[in-house]
Amino acid sequence: MILTFILILSIGAVLCDKPDYKDDIIDTPIFNVTNSEAKKPNPVPEDKHQTQPTKQPLPEYYNPPFDPENPSEPLFTKSGARLITINELSAHGSVNGTLRPIWLAVMGRVYDVEKRYDSHYGPKGGYNFFTGRDGSKAFVTGKFDDEGLTDDVSELTPIQLKDIEDWIHFYDKDYTYVGKLIGRYYDKTGNPTKELYKYQRNLAKAEEIKAEQQAQEKQFPPCNSRYTPAEGGLVYCSTNSGGIQRDWEGLPRRYFIPGTKDWCCACVNDKDLDNPHIKLYPGCAPNAPKCKVDKQKMREEL
Ligand code: HEM
Numbered sequence: 001m002i003l004t005f006i007l008i009l010s011i012g013a014v015l016c017d018k019p020d021y022k023d024d025i026i027d028t029p030i031f032n033v034t035n036s037e038a039k040k041p042n043p044v045p046e047d048k049h050q051t052q053p054t055k056q057p058l059p060e061y062y063n064p065p066f067d068p069e070n071p072s073e074p075l076f077t078k079s080g081a082r083l084i085t086i087n088e089l090s091a092h093g094s095v096n097g098t099l100r101p102i103w104l105a106v107m108g109r110v111y112d113v114e115k116r117y118d119s120h121y122g123p124k125g126g127y128n129f130f131t132g133r134d135g136s137k138a139f140v141t142g143k144f145d146d147e148g149l150t151d152d153v154s155e156l157t158p159i160q161l162k163d164i165e166d167w168i169h170f171y172d173k174d175y176t177y178v179g180k181l182i183g184r185y186y187d188k189t190g191n192p193t194k195e196l197y198k199y200q201r202n203l204a205k206a207e208e209i210k211a212e213q214q215a216q217e218k219q220f221p222p223c224n225s226r227y228t229p230a231e232g233g234l235v236y237c238s239t240n241s242g243g244i245q246r247d248w249e250g251l252p253r254r255y256f257i258p259g260t261k262d263w264c265c266a267c268v269n270d271k272d273l274d275n276p277h278i279k280l281y282p283g284c285a286p287n288a289p290k291c292k293v294d295k296q297k298m299r300e301e302l
Contacts, residue, residue, distance in 0.1 A: 062188035063087055068098045075182075077190040082179025084110050089181055093132015094122050103178060104171075105134035107164060107199065108151070108185030110178040111171045134181055139167045151184050153199065158206035165203055218244060220266035220278075223252045225293075233293035235281070237267035252291045253278040 066072060066087035075083040084103075089110060090096060092103035094117070101114030102121050113121045113131065120127045129135070135149030140156065140163045143149075153161060171177075180186040185196040222242030223235040235252045239245070250267030256277045257263065268278055273286075282298055284291035 061086060061183045063182065066091055071099070081190050082110075083186070083188075083190050084179050084181050086181065086183055089134070090132045094125070094128045095132060097132045102131050104130045104132070105136075105151070105181045106139065106168050106171060107136050107153075108134060108181045108183060108196065109168060109171070110181050112176040112178050113171075115175070134183065136164055139164050154195075158202045158209055161199060161202050162206035162210070217242065218246075219272065220255050220268060221246065221250070223265035223267055225265065231292070233295075234290050235265045235293060236290040241267055249289070251287065251289065252281065252284070254281060 063086045064072075066085060068091040071088070071091070075085070077083060084105075089103055089105055091099045092101065094102050100117075101112045102117055103110050104113050104121070105111070116125070119125055121131050122128060129144050129149060130138070133149060134151035135144075136151045137153050137156065138144050138148045138150075140160045141148055153164065156164075180190050182188050182190075185193055185199070187193050221237075221244035223237055224241045225233065225235045227233050237250045237252055239247065239249055241250075248269050250269050251273070252265055253268045253273075254263045255266035255268070256279065258277055263279075266278065268275070272278070280286060281291035281293065282301060283294055
């Protein structure tokens with residue numbers, strides 16, 4: 001089961017390279033949104049048909065009341081893209097909502113996840129908290145409470161945003177896309193907001209960072225490691241350690257990631273032995289093909 005989960009994530013990683021939302025065309029609405037409607041505060045839930053998520057959406061989003069028993073006409077843009085309000089999405093949640101099919105949103109993109117109602121998204125499913133809302137941030141933080149389940153991803157790093165993008169590609173591939181959520185990432189005409197553009201710019205940064213990391217891994221491939229009670233922890237190199245195929249083995253060194261205090265074991269080619277970011281393992285000879293990992297000595301070094 002865990003492997004399936006890892007597979008899900010890795011499939012996502014393979015699939016996603018650039019943001020490529022064909023529906024993100026600049027569009028005009030075919031419904032009339034008056035200024036007074038747009039500024040209406042969100043309705044306070046009154047009865048058992050409560051459809052509000054616990055955290056109130058910001059008031060400037062177009063979000064008129066939505067009665068699940070008497071749903072209003074669906075909203076579309078001229079080009080036929082479906083627009084969904086926060087209240088409508090909430091009505092399709094399995095925690096507070098009553099409407100089927102069950103929906104969830106990631107970065108303002110709404111998906112129909114009904115097909116895994118029983119296993120994942122319905123009231124008995126382990127991931128029902130994602131439904132009826134846009135909880136994008138929690139897809140990478142794993143913080144599944146009301147505070148964590150937010151669409152505000154401004155505190156995340158570009159690499160974390162890339163992980164969210166992998167989830168988007170996962171849902172694009174495995175589920176039915178419903179439409180755009182009017183809120184943080186799409187305005188009431190269905191056009192991308194500044195925040196969506198910011199997210200997309202940060203994704204481009206993530207690509208650059210990943211490319212740098214890959215280049216760095218080629219130059220300093222990770223070591224092999226093993227532990228036996230007799231020898232303790234050992235690090236050593238081979239021509240494919242760290243999954244990097246090459247025609248040299250290299251010597252094990254501690255490689256300090258530039259700009260951070262973190263380090264990892266890297267196999268270092270002769271030509272890079274004087275690189276300022278690398279350090280010998282304490283107690284290991286400069287030409288030794290294997291080094292003992294003596295945590296105590298390394299702690300003393302700090
Ligand atoms: C950030 C943390 C995590 C997030 C955001 C997350 C999210 C999800 C989501 C959204 C699904 C449903 C995918 C679908 O629609 O098919 C899922 C499935 C699953 N997750 Fe997680 N998960 C997390 C951590 C974990 C961990 C730590 C484990 C295991 C210890 C795990 C095990 C599973 C399993 C077994 C499935 C079902 C896979 C299948 O049946 O296809 N998840 N996860």
